Amino acid sequence: xxxxLDLSExxxxxRHSLNLSKDVSDRLRRLxxxxxxxxxxxxxxxxxxxxxxxxxxxxxxxLREAGAKGRRxxxx
Numbered sequence: 001x002x003x004x005l006d007l008s009e010x011x012x013x014x015r016h017s018l019n020l021s022k023d024v025s026d027r028l029r030r031l032x033x034x035x036x037x038x039x040x041x042x043x044x045x046x047x048x049x050x051x052x053x054x055x056x057x058x059x060x061x062x063l064r065e066a067g068a069k070g071r072r073x074x075x076x
Contacts (some may be wrong), residue, residue: 005048007041019072
């Protein structure tokens with residue numbers, strides 16, 4: 001059984017800067033604003049869910065299959 005995720009407190013944090021696709025960014029901002037949640041809490045929860053459900057090798061294979069690279073190119 002997966003451990004319970006508690007986002008209410010953190011013993012330490014590190015800041016990350018991410019570039020997100022417009023559709024993901026729009027949904028994240030809307031969800032956070034409409035529900036008085038932090039964007040960081042939503043992002044951390046989602047990332048933890050993906051990490052907990054996959055091994056590193058499975059995650060990397062799925063990312064590469066989806067076209068992930070070192071840098072993304074903006075098209076349009």
